[in-house]
Amino acid sequence: MLSFSFKYFRGLYIGLAFLFGVIFAGTFGYVYIEDYSMLEGFYMTLITVSTVGYGEVKPLTDDGKLFTSLLILSSFGTFAYVATSIGTSLLSGKYKDILKFYKLTKEISALEGHTIVCGYGNNGKAATESLQLYNRKFVVVERGAENLDFLKGQSNILYVAGNATDEDNIIQAGIKKADSLITTLPSDADNVFVCLTARQLNPNLKIITRATDLKSKSKLRLAGADNVIMPDHVGGNHMATLVTKPDVNEFLDLLSITNPHSVNLEEVVLDHVDQEISIRELVESMNMKIRIIGIKKESNEYVLSPDVDAKILKGEKLFVLGERKYIKELVAQFSD
Structure with missing residues (x-):
């Protein structure tokens, strides 16, 4: 996150670093040249770089006047750089980008x-x-x-x-x-x-x-x-089946799990079953128009086209063929 922020506000950060550098150098410059205290040096630097014109804390020597002149010139350049960086960030929409990034990061972390x-x-x-x-x-x-x-x-x-x-x-x-x-x-x-x-x-x-x-x-x-x-x-196999088994392939396309408006083939894990139940009992209990065409047992064994009286247990996976609304009902009733 910090690297992203620096990438987008590099100019602003550099400008602020220069500004703090000017204040630091000005404070210690006055302490060294004019024998000011740290507080006096800091105060003199602030009124100088901000050009408020309150006057000197103490009368300046020639060396102090030269140092103050250089400090004023450097502060002009620094303030101009910071102002330009802020303006560029606003006009280019960088603030919007970083706010969106923070929002994305928050949503992903949740x-x-x-x-x-x-x-x-x-x-x-x-x-x-x-x-x-x-x-x-x-x-x-x-x-x-x-x-x-x-x-x-x-x-x-x-x-x-x-x-x-x-x-x-x-x-x-x-x-x-x-x-x-x-x-x-x-x-x-x-x-x-x-x-x-x-x-x-x-x-x-x-x-x-x-x-x-x-x-x-x-x-x-x-x-x-x-x-x-x-x-x-x-893809190659799919194209070949369009030649060798076109109707089978078209039938399988109708069962596409990505089509919300047709019959779907989906898997449902039985989480809410207290005891073994037959396929017949499961389907009739909910009066749903679905067909269970396969079961994956806890032993990872697959049972294809199971008998309607076949027993299923908690944790086993069913392969269900039917309209999505009925499959959703099954999931809501028996799966997490």
Whole structure:
């Protein structure tokens, strides 16, 4: 925060430093040349640099008059520099920028259980759009000037301006209180570094990373990534299925979890279940139009297309197909 403030008000800080330097030099100059006390030297310096014209504390010697003349000339330059710095800051909107920065910092520091998105390129933007759709709190870490200009105009996106490979920036983004991190940097080496740093700072963090080279996949896993996504590979497979299985692919697109107006496929963790319950009992108890197409057991075993009489326990995860309003009802009733 201090470095940001100095960056924006460098001229003002330098001017104030000169001003205090003039007062310091003037005070000790009068003490040395005119044998004034410290208080007399300080008072004489103030009435001199402020040009109020109250008169000398004591009659000045020729050396004192020469010193006073130099002090007046130096104070003119210093005051002019400070005034120019303040005017420039006001006209350029720097005060507005730093106030916005303080507001951003305060909002980010209050977050907990949020997601950090490193990089705001095409993949990063797509990730944030999905997170916004689900009202998921997130912070973007981005250093590109063009993307930062865009983010500054978005009142609903929290961001940190800087390189995600810099540990200080992801700490500022709240890495220690976050529950997940998505790194979409174009360089696999940078993503490896981000994964290593993030895992060290927060061992319980869920880390999802982008990879460009297939050879980097194992390295990213070793660096601490829980999931490694290769956008080019995924995109290629998607295009191939449009040729080989066009209708299946279109059907899966209809189940897109990022479409709020259609049938959705989502996961729901059963947190509020006191005893085992069957799928039939669960669905009928809420009179909802949903279909449970899979279960992830506590043993990490997946049960696909479970029978309606299959039993489910607290803490198990359901894969639910249905309209969002019904899924929201299910989440409100059985999940945290």
